[in-house]
Amino acid sequence: MKKFLSIVLSILMCAAIFTGCGGNSEGGNTDGQSSGESVKIGIIKIVEHSSLNTIEQSIIDRLEELGYKDGENAEISCMSAQNDSTTIPLMMDKFVADGYDIVVAISTPVATAAMNYSSQIPVVFSAVSDPVAANLTTSLEKPDKNITGTSDSVPVEKIIDMALELTPDIKTFGFIYNSGEDSSVANIERAKAYCEEKGLSYVEANVENSTAIQQAAESLVTKCDAVFSPTDNTVAEGMSILSQICKDAKIPCYVGADSLVQDGGFASIGITYEDLGIETANMVDKVLKGTSISDIPVMVFEDLYTYVNTTTADAIGVELSDEILNSDKTVIFE
Template identity: 25%
Template sequence: MLRRHFFLCGLAIVFGSGAARADKPRVWRLGYLGSGSGTRSIPVLRKALQGLGYEEGKTLLLDIREAKGDYSVLPGLAKDLVAGRPDVVVAEATPAIAAAKEATASIPIVMCPATDPVGSGFIESFAHPGGNITGLANMYGDLTAKTLDFMHLVLPNAKKIAVLTSANPTHRSLFEVAKQGAKSIGIAAEQFAAPTPADLPAAFAAMKSAGCEAVYVLADPPRPLVPQLAQQLEMPAIYQVDTYVQLGGLMSYGPDVLDLFVKAASYVDKIFKGTSPADIPVEQPSTFHFKINLRTARALGLKVPETVLIQADQVIE
């Protein structure tokens, strides 16, 4: 009887420990490859994943690599990130997406966001991505004409503007779109490149020397020095990326960039749960916001017409 008791206890311990192992939640590994600095985007992504039931340190491990505006380091960062064998990689902006694509053809990649995902070779189509990449697009190219119209309403006498570019591979085509858009409203546009954040002061000095009256800043993860230099040199600036307005930028028109990271979390969740990225359509934003910073306008000595203010979705006083 005693021997049978020990035998039954032993079975209970063996099967009990097996059940405990079976009930233990899976720990998912998420890689984040940033073209810029994720000061604003990463907390938003973290909160969105938490809302979907993932607990960092228990059911989620987040591995972060950031280029902080120096895109030349992205291939190495992507290689290091992929070596850790994450279950999914979130890639911020086109430079990081391109680096992640080169680093792996098997690990799912969530774009957040891409300017031209089809033209960049990331996906086959928006409805059927077809490979290991899916996620969000931003539509900045389609918004250029209206963005420049807003600038023209605030600066009706401007005859020449600068277009600020970086080493972002989409900027070549975006500049051509901006150049044609400016020409259609009687404004000349000249390109000024700042491949890295360290190149920004020289680029702004060149704009000023060239007689540019304003600057159109093409989409990139925010480089905080840009609005600072624009104010120092009294250069009104309009941005494709809306978060610049919170950093002291004058105006922006486009999607809510941080909201895209909330949506990126839902893509990660679907992939974790077994859906192939090839079968998840790429989403484009349907809502766009015009934002204006009146504090910056006053600092630049600009009078913003009431007809412009009533069109703004957000006015920072």
Template identity: 30%
Template sequence: MKKTMIFCMILLILVGCGRSKQEDLYTIGVLQFADHPSLDATYEGMKVKLDKLMGSENYRIIYQNAQGENGNNELMARGFVSQNVDLIYAIGTNSAQSAKNATEGTSIPVVFNAVTDPVAAGLVDSMEQPGQFVTGVSDQSPVEKQLALIKALLPEAKRMGIVYNIGEINSVTQVEVITSFEKDLEVVSIGVTSMQELPIAIQQLAEKVDVIFNITDNMVVASTANIVDIASKYKVPVLASEDGQLDEGILATESLSYFDLGESAGDIICKILVDQVDPNNLSILISDKTKLYINKEVAREFGIEIPALLEERNELK
């Protein structure tokens, strides 16, 4: 009888320890809008930084991918709230908006990434004082560097084409910024509302412009291979705003490192969970560090000579 009681006590202690250990873990809900190399990199970078700062044994991740569907975003975000996660890491503007909406009225903080203009997207009050328990990392494009790259590779170009989703506020903002910033190249932009409209829009652009520039627009990025294919038939090269499109045949990009952006998000998450810093007081992070990628094979196909200074910086040797 005594042995039985001792065994039961040990069992209770072990069970109690197991439960306590689980409760001690920080639970992070990750909501990613879609599968894409850049978005994937922000997730991987975040995990690497958390492992360094917190230790992998001290947190757990519940990962959800909306597969590009806003309906999935909303359901998954609400699911995280019902699970009472400690924090939501939202990758992509649509996912961040769903996470913010789902957590309203709760104390669950949201850290976003891969959002170009969080103010215009209604996620934060300002870049300096975000408020609303939402903060994060912006992938605001280094427009000046990207336009300089186009001019260096294509000095004779006169007109640049941009296609974008008119329903994505980040895209509208980018087109406005590029159009107001660029003085030497005439910007020709066409807005679309669906993937089905893209091929016709690209064809219309390719007939008018000397180069096409892909901005960080989810619809555009998902269609890069098709855009490159159509543009190449008109002998129009395609450059992009980020390196996730390199495998799809673009000519070049002056890109932010989305892995580094993910690590920056990891820093923010650690400050909120471990250091108990109020997310309302954590400014939105913006990076100006870029890497240059020029596809030499594509350059040869278009008869483009790569300047020596660019060749020195080219990550694709």
């Protein structure tokens, strides 16, 4: 069930997507909520793209398995900031005013904005690369700002090592990201440091919005041997454009998330975003059942997988080894 809402505050209008998030109507354990009880769960993501959509849907599905059924014993409302962080406080104001029990903040920009409301409503975040650097908590083990959640820390160094193994002729990396996204900047700084350690050169392209990707990417591929983009929301929004430009140039595009490989990137190492959503929902359940957020450590995933897109590999002329293709730790997209 989808409903669209325009939030107007004075002369400021937020073109946010506001949806009643419904899971599947069948099955599910109802231990989460007993008959007659109802909870309000708000979900905000920074923008619509594959990674965040996967997390959101996984959260909704897992919540239903836990007994929180939208339209029955729960009201689950989803909003998208449409990549405009100035609208997030308006969404949080609405959730607080409407008496919501908890908010799920998907991505670093949403989490940092939602934290300002954590004294009024508990917040569980998802897909935050570095919660400490984002000032969401001073401790991963003991969250201290009424906000906790799941981290999608990008194994930048492992991705670069994989790139050098799969495409060993790389001398120069091209980094494409939005310098306005703190988590992207942090990951790119790590990539720069590791490239310097490895004796590799790098060039950069900053994209302030997804419409800038085409021009930036077309220029970038003329200056590098491989492209790397972290879990950048702006790039993710225009991943189909970036991946096609890289394929046309016969240049591998390494990325920081599995969904970006699914969207045409060449390869990545990392977590599964479906699992990220599941564990985020499990945390929501704990909070709603009375567990203090300070007793729910931030979860950083250590079980990593390799993701490769074989259609992209064929397009850029890279032959993947049987060892990679047949590994239990490899996920293949076509």
